[in-house]
Amino acid sequence: MSENTRYQIQSVSYNTVAEAFSEEAKTLIPDSAIRKTLDTEKIRFENASQLQIPPEKLVNHNTARYCKDLLRKQQPLPLIYLILSFFTEISGWLIPYGIIIEICHYISKKTGSPFPFPPLYGLILIVGLVAANTLYRQYMLKLLSKPLFSQETSERRQSVTAAKKALTHSRLLVYSVSAIVILSTILLSILLEWNKKVSLRLSTCFIAYVVCILLSGIHNILYSSHFLSFFTVGILLLIRRSEAELQTATRQYLDLCYLQMLTPAHKTLNDLADNTELEKKLRESLHSRMITQRIYDLFAIVIFFTLDAVCISQLRSNATPAYLCFFILSILCTCILFLAFISANHILKHTK
Structure with missing residues (x-):
């Protein structure tokens, strides 16, 4: 494959990522964060082209997942997403x-x-x-995110060689250490007889898989919406903060929701301020949604409470790790739903 052909493939892949990422992120993170991420991705794809890394490998054969990874890194608490992704991948096996x-x-x-x-x-x-x-992929993405090559031909060749060696x-270091x-963990488990204490059957694997998928699903739903602003309202109500703080948080959530509804029509909040009829329609739509x-939320709270x-x-009669994981998940869902109910109930008053 020629250099020009390879660069075209890379460019198409970059354009695809840029378009998909921008579409998904435009109502969730600031424009400055989107531009910064896309600038980094452009460098990453250019470096991958020079190192002859296929774009499919760069996005791990899943553009949608790759864009979601980029978005979650720009949102609060990205470590939670990385941990959930790690356990979800394990549960898939x-x-x-x-x-x-x-x-x-x-x-x-x-x-x-036997x-x-x-x-x-x-x-x-x-x-x-x-x-x-996971470790090797994170290292590869980090290495490719920085400019590696100069304009000089001789220096470029040296940089390419050095990057390939790195x-x-x-890869050799990560997999050797792993x-x-x-082997050390297996040896330790033999010495401490962990295999006699840990029982693993298909039912346990299935429950662990379901728990991981549900947690990841809840996380994705929350992070794909304006969950921080939404739950901030409920948290401020629970801890009894001042009315001014509560009003500010409520206004911020409403603005984000309106912006999300306006974006497909290529409108902004400024257009909303000049159009009373449009604002009324959006407020009615949000009121119905709340x-x-x-x-x-109320029905779900009753179900999860049961x-x-x-x-x-x-757990009193059969305390197994699987039941404990499921109980933790159930309690977490109950708390989230209760907080969501409080937030929705308050926001409802501001959409009449």
Whole structure:
């Protein structure tokens, strides 16, 4: 493939990322953050082109997920997103691994032979490999995000060679260290007999997968909306802050919602200020949405409160890690829904 052809492919991929990211982020983060992110991405794609890294590999064969990763890094608490993504990726491997475990159990029962391997070892291997892939990818993206090459041909060749060596060495280092950590953890588990204390079956893998997916789903829903402004209203109500702070937070949330509804029509808040009829329609639309949300929140609170009670009763008689994880998730959902109900109830008063 020629240099020009490769650059065209990179440019198309960059344009695709830029368009998708801008569309998703324009109502969630400031324009300055969008421009800064796109500038970094342009450098990243140019560096990848020079290093002959395919654009598909750069975006990890998933442009939508890549754009979401970029957006979450610009939003509050990006570490939570990274942790959830890490555990969700691990949980994705647990289902096929759980199926393998069940097949091995079935074969062992039929043949009367002992189980071929402790399930804990496979779990350690999965965690180690996912961690290694994540660390190497983060390093690669960080390396590519800075200008690596000068205009001089000789210096450019040296920079390309140095960058390729850095990526190769980092890959070797990360996977070597991961292999050592995996083997050390397995050895430690043998010495401490962790495999006798940890039971892993398909049901446990499935529950862990569901918990991770639900947590990631809740996180994505919250971060894909103006959740900070929305929940700030409820938090200020609970801690009884001043009326001025509460009014400011409410106004900020309303402005963000109006802007989100105006953006598809290529309008701004200035257009809204000059159009009383349009403002009335948007306020009515938001009022209807808040009423619906309040009703759904109330029903969901009742359901999750019942689920909390069931989990507590189950934990008393059968306290397993799976039930504990599910109980924590249920409590978290209950608290979020309660806070959402309070926020929606207050915002509803300002949309009449």
